[in-house]
Amino acid sequence: MNAFKIFTIIGISFFMVGGINANSGLNEETGPAVQKKKPRNVIFILTDDHRYDYMGFTGKVPWLETPNMDKLASEGAYLPNAFVTTSLCSPSRASILTGQFSHSHTIVDNQAPDPGNLTYFPEYLQKAGYQTGFFGKWHMGDHGDEPQPGFTHWESFPGQGVYYNPTLNINGKRIAYKDSTYITDLLTEHAVDWMKNRDKKKPFFLYLSHKAVHAGFQPARRHKGRYKGKRIALPATYDQTKTGKYRELKWPQWVADQRISWHGVDYMYHENRDIHEMVVDYCETLLGVDESVGTVMEYLKEEGLDESTLVIYMGDNGFSWGEHGLIDKRHFYEESVKVPLLVRCPELFEGGKTPKQMVQNIDIGPTVLAEAGVKQPEHMPGVSFIPILTGDATAPSRKEVFYEYFWEYDFPMTPTVFGMRTDKYKYMKYQGIWDRNELYDLENDPEEMYNLIADPDKQDVAKSMSAAIYDWLERTNGMNIPLKRTVKYRYGDFKHKNEH
Known part of the structure; x- marks a missing residue:
């Protein structure tokens, strides 16, 4: 079967002739951002x-x-198909800030x-005359809490930080x-105070980066006990590895x-806790973040900025609660790689939208640079998703997303994986492990229960997606794993308490 037919089977447009950005799989009609007469104020809220x-x-x-x-969702938009390129704190944050894949910026863990x-x-925004404020968790690479380029105001803490009684580095x-x-509460209060005291003649960009809801979960005292005794419905794949059914479903042994x-x-986390109790802690901790969103939006309304300000809420990665017998992130299953993405700006688009396009x-x-009227650098393979929200039929659409995760010395349980997802299929290709790859039909199996990697009828799909991953890596200079010097610990002496 020729390449054109193979790619047509799985609905991938990435390598068909013409109209494709070789770096990202997007239609080529992106071009530089249009210069706007009035740069837009932007607030980006990131949770963990x-x-x-x-x-x-x-x-x-x-x-x-x-x-x-x-x-925020009802007055704006909820994008249910938002993904990260790497489901891990530092690589994802680096991808957000640089607009690049992990293998490009090389902050791989x-x-x-x-x-x-x-x-x-934000460095481009600063050069364009923006006031730029960063508040919260940086946790990118080996940096501590020192001020970073691109921000006129800086407040942060080293590493994961703490939920109570923190120490902030405020402008040094x-x-x-x-x-x-x-x-x-502290980060929200300081962020709002910064907006109140800014130079009202200049546009602003606020980057509010919460520690929550990272493990170990600690809600605000006012929220502790709100959901005590509550339980979640465990996912269909929760018990499969325990019963041995994963062999029948053809899951990898590492799972x-x-x-x-x-x-x-x-x-x-090497504890014998009940999963329902841990989920309760997680949800109670999330309540503080929700109140933070409300406080920020209330300030915008008071200042008359709520119609024109672009507000983006996002998570740095997803989180599994029992799917495939797993918790946390790193893997390429939906719960780990998908993130919440809420966008609001009444001046740009009407509320209540739930576009299905992948971002x-x-x-x-x-997206932020486009709304600031700043030309997008050529090294960024992404594209603004505002045209999707405004209903622009000519807007570039992503036909697939690519994923990568590199094996970590401190967490050797999860192997290196390169992946690809379309609206129809998801393919996971493992590196350096003697195990099987994974292929799922997302339309008919959204819970990713039945691995089709050995299905005779799906071999063309698997081969074409594998080839697409290699082509993506070659076109984006990702064929070499960027090894980094790390500290070697004694067996069993991993830094679990800080590096979830």
């Missing part, structure tokens, strides 16, 4: 480990209440240092907070082996 469907309006968890996120040659998209000066100061690991449901975290930079 927030799963894409854990919001009240999705109905996934019937008892979870997130009124401010619900309002939570320890890999910044190579020193990266440009963050460290200030310790006591009296049970809660980090989500079954993880069940009793740091990221497995039978030994979560990725590498699109954040291009």
Whole structure:
């Protein structure tokens, strides 16, 4: 079967002749951003480990209440098919800030240092006259809490930070907070104060980066116990590795082996906690983030900026709660790679939209730059998703997303994986492990239960998607795994407490 027929089978347009951006799989009609007469104010709110469907309006968890996120979605848009390029904190944050894939910016895990040659998209905003404020978790590469390029105002903490009584580096000066100061509230208060005291003659970009809802989950005291005793409906794949049915379903062995690991449901974070209790902690911690969104939106309304300001809410990666016997992230299953993406700007588009097009975290930079009237750098393969929300039929559409995760010394349970997802299929290709790859029919098997990698009728699909992954890596200079120097620990002496 020739290549054209193979690619037609799975609905991939990435390598067909003409109209394709070789770096990203997008239609080529992106071009430089149009210069706007009035640069738009933008607020970007990033949360940690927030799963894409854990919001009240999705109905996934019937008892979870997130009124401010619900309002953001109803007055704006919820993009249910938003993905990260790497489901891990530092690589994802680096992809957001640089607009590049992990193999391009080379911050491939939570320890890999910044190579020193990266440009963050807020630097372009700053040069264009924007006031740019960063508040919260940086946690990218080996950086601590020192101010980073692109921000006129800086407030951060080293590493994962703490939920209570944090110390913030505010423009180079460290200030310790006591009296049970809660980090989500503190960052929100400071972010709003910065907006209140800004130069009103200049446009602003606010990057509010929460620690929540990262493990170990600690809700604000006012929310502790709100959902005590509540339970979630366990996913259909929760028990498959325990019963041995994963062999019949043709899952990889490494998935079954993880069940009793740091990221497995039978030994979560090396504790014998009940999964329902942990989910309750997670959801109660999320309540503080929801209130933060409400506080920010209330300020915009008071200032008369709520119609014109572009507000983007996103997670840095997803989170599994029992799917395939796993918790946490890193893997390429839907719950790990999908993230919540809420966008609001009444001046640009009407509310209540739920566009199904696929977008990725590498699109954040291009989206913000476009609304600022700043030309998108050529090294960014993403594209603004605003045309999708405005109903522009000629807007570029992503026919596939690519994924990569590189094996970590501290967490050897999860292998290196390169993946590709279309609206129809998902393919996972493992590197350096003697195990089987995975292929799922997402239309007929959205829970990714039946691995079709050995199905005789799907061999052309698997081969074509494998070829597409290699072609993507070759075109984006990703055929070499960017190894980084790391500290070698004694067996069993991993830094689990800080590096989930």
